[in-house]
Amino acid sequence: MTAPDTLTALRRILEALPAGDRAAEAAARARQGTLTKPPGSLGRLEEMACFLARWQGRAVPALDAVAVLVFAGNHGVVVQGVSAYPAAVTAQMVANFAAGGAAICQLSRAAGASLHVVPLALDRPTGDITEAPAMDADAFLAAVRAGWDAVPERCDLLCLGEMGIGNTTIAAALAAALFGGGGERWAGRGTGLDETGLARKRAAVDAALARHHAALGDPLEVAAALGGRELAAILGATLAARLRQIPVLLDGFVCTAAVAPLGVLAADGLDHALLGHVSAEAGHRALAEALRLEPLLDLGMRLGEGSGAAAAVPVMRAAVACHAGMATFAEAGVCDRD
Numbered sequence: 001m002t003a004p005d006t007l008t009a010l011r012r013i014l015e016a017l018p019a020g021d022r023a024a025e026a027a028a029r030a031r032q033g034t035l036t037k038p039p040g041s042l043g044r045l046e047e048m049a050c051f052l053a054r055w056q057g058r059a060v061p062a063l064d065a066v067a068v069l070v071f072a073g074n075h076g077v078v079v080q081g082v083s084a085y086p087a088a089v090t091a092q093m094v095a096n097f098a099a100g101g102a103a104i105c106q107l108s109r110a111a112g113a114s115l116h117v118v119p120l121a122l123d124r125p126t127g128d129i130t131e132a133p134a135m136d137a138d139a140f141l142a143a144v145r146a147g148w149d150a151v152p153e154r155c156d157l158l159c160l161g162e163m164g165i166g167n168t169t170i171a172a173a174l175a176a177a178l179f180g181g182g183g184e185r186w187a188g189r190g191t192g193l194d195e196t197g198l199a200r201k202r203a204a205v206d207a208a209l210a211r212h213h214a215a216l217g218d219p220l221e222v223a224a225a226l227g228g229r230e231l232a233a234i235l236g237a238t239l240a241a242r243l244r245q246i247p248v249l250l251d252g253f254v255c256t257a258a259v260a261p262l263g264v265l266a267a268d269g270l271d272h273a274l275l276g277h278v279s280a281e282a283g284h285r286a287l288a289e290a291l292r293l294e295p296l297l298d299l300g301m302r303l304g305e306g307s308g309a310a311a312a313v314p315v316m317r318a319a320v321a322c323h324a325g326m327a328t329f330a331e332a333g334v335c336d337r338d
Contacts, residue, residue: 161306
């Protein structure tokens with residue numbers, strides 16, 4: 001299936017999302033009941049294995065092809081002084097990714113995952129959301145398509161992340177637009193703002209909500225008016241993964257805000273996604289709770305780049321290793337419960 005070319009087509013996709021392979025999930029749960037351990041004793045590792053079974057369509061899932069996709073974009077709202085770093089850092093960090101010097105490079109390597117970085121028109125920041133829409137519908141859909149097309153052909157697990165100076169302001173504005181509240185509730189220090197900078201950031205979120213009040217009733221219009229190219233690409237990649245039955249591992253605050261419209265528009269819109277970690281960035285825990293996403297890790301991280309998702313991959317590998325490699329009671333000659 002090709003990426004949607006209109007907002008109407010995107011909405012139609014969300015009305016008929018595939019539910020995954022329930023038979024494979026049931027078979028995985030049955031296998032868990034035969035392994036040499038008390039039922040449920042591996043906790044969420046058991047749930048991860050069954051989750052992967054459902055979305056990979058096999059009772060014994062595998063993680064042979066794990067991909068990390070990082071999308072990068074620039075934001076016009078940076079002119080409002082909402083970041084401790086200049087917009088030029090986005091392109092500089094993309095170069096750092098390519099050179100292998102960033103944290104996500106090390107974490108992807110440690111996780112046994114391939115890393116793909118997709119810069120999106122870094123020379124053309126989105127509109128300043130305090131004064132104009134970030135994107136019109138065509139620009140939003142083009143970014144969705146970029147994310148959709150970036151999903152690798154062979155993929156057992158897709159980890160998503162972002163890079164974009166100013167994008168925690170964008171994430172805060174999206175969260176506020178979708179779930180209520182303003183800058184005070186959702187905006188945090190991001191890259192390390194002082195009190196004056198934090199006040200500017202919160203004011204920018206409130207100004208953006210007031211400027212785009214007419215869009216607040218429609219999550220997709222919100223994503224265009226208040227979002228960013230890298231966030232729209234994350235949405236597109238997440239949706240493409242769903243249609244191809246690829247499980248997704250989300251990163252932190254920005255990544256979660258990017259996919260939030262899917263969770264608002266469809267009750268099961270994020271059923272194929274797990275949250276790699278809860279960020280230390282203000283607002284992420286509340287946003288995760290609003291979307292009914294329970295993080296796998298809580299390490300006080302707030303870097304972005306897909307770092308929290310990549311850090312969770314070894315935990316998922318542990319889940320698969322136990323599920324696939326443990327002996328059953330019968331195989332081990334161990335007595336099961338009466």
